[in-house]
Amino acid sequence: MGLRENAAAAAGRTLAPEQDTEAPATDEYTPAPDPMAGYEPGEDDPEMVPVHIAWLRVRKEVRAIAKREQYNGGGTRFNFRGVDTVVNTFGPVTLKHGINIFPIGVEAEYRDTTTSKGSKMRECTVTVTWMVMGPKGDALPVPLQSQGEALDSADKGTAKAQSVALRVLLLTGGLTPTHDKDPDASHVERGETPIRPAATYLDEICNPHTSAGRLRQIHHELSTTRQLGALVTNEVGDEEPIGQMVVRIGKERAAGGAE
Known part of the structure; x- marks a missing residue:
């Protein structure tokens, strides 16, 4: 008889038999409950599909973005797809299909440089790691990376470079064509090398x-x-x-x- 029983006997009480409170050992794995299991999409919510399906639907809807902006300065002229144009195109479509894009890592490098007119500038190059998440909360299995580069005379170089990296991610991850004329569709004979200004x-x-x-x-x-x-x-x-x-x-x- 243990101390507990002796004390109960001295007090004129009888102890009930102890219950085994430990759960029986088991080798079966019980998965964590799915937080989306009981979720019912609202009227404006996207369809609850896996992330790769949702991203495919975004690509189908965006289809192409043309190079409508033009740079013309310093003797150089070219067409391009600006950050605002790309984000304004992808933004509403990713919202519609429940795609969220988060930067989860940024590596930046800086150097000082000078323009052709002698102005001091700060150059920033970033490598951004992105997570693409779908409407069900699942993410693409491999984080995506893109790089961006920008010059600024004040403190906006990092923000500009990250914006460029986002544009690169959307265009490359979306395989977004320009629908421009194919370079091989025409043949031009080379003339003299242009004079460098x-x-x-x-x-x-x-x-x-x-x-x-x-x-x-x-x-x-x-x-x-x-x-x-x-x-x-x-x-x-x-x-x-x-x-x-x-x-x-x-x-x-x-x-x-x-x-």
């Missing part, structure tokens, strides 16, 4: 890591294309013939290295 040499000329040999080569290229007299904005914001600028900077660096 003088202003595009400024970053190299102003870069302190540009070698003396490269400066001499730049001077030769400008001479060949008859652009030595082209006026450009130098490193201090003044207008100067680019040929004189190359010679001057070359002499300054040579003098600095001799000290």
Whole structure:
């Protein structure tokens, strides 16, 4: 008889037999309850289908996004699909089919750079990892990654780069065509190589890591294309013939290295 029984006997009480409260051991696995098991979609809710089906429906509805925006500056001209255009196209359709896209990891790299006009800029390159979730709460089995790059003179470079990465994700993950004319549909005979504008040499000329040999080569290229007299904005914001600028900077660096 144990202490518990002795104490009960001294008090004139009889103890009821103890019940075994431990659950019997079992090897069967009981899955966690499905939080969506009793969910009934509302009138405006998407159909409760797996994520890959919902994403396929988004692709079927978007179909294509044309390159309607145009960049025209600095001697360069091209058509493109902007971030706003892509997001405005995918946004309502993903909402309709219950697709959510979340950034779950961002890796960013930065470097300082200078424009052709000497303005200081900050360059940001990001790699974003995304999770694509469907209406039932399931996600694509493999996280998706995309990269974006942007320049900014203030503090918006990271946000811009992430926006570009989102555009890349939507266009590549959606296999979104442009319906533009196929490049092989026409044949153009190559003519002479276009002349490189003088202003595009400024970053190299102003870069302190540009070698003396490269400066001499730049001077030769400008001479060949008859652009030595082209006026450009130098490193201090003044207008100067680019040929004189190359010679001057070359002499300054040579003098600095001799000290």
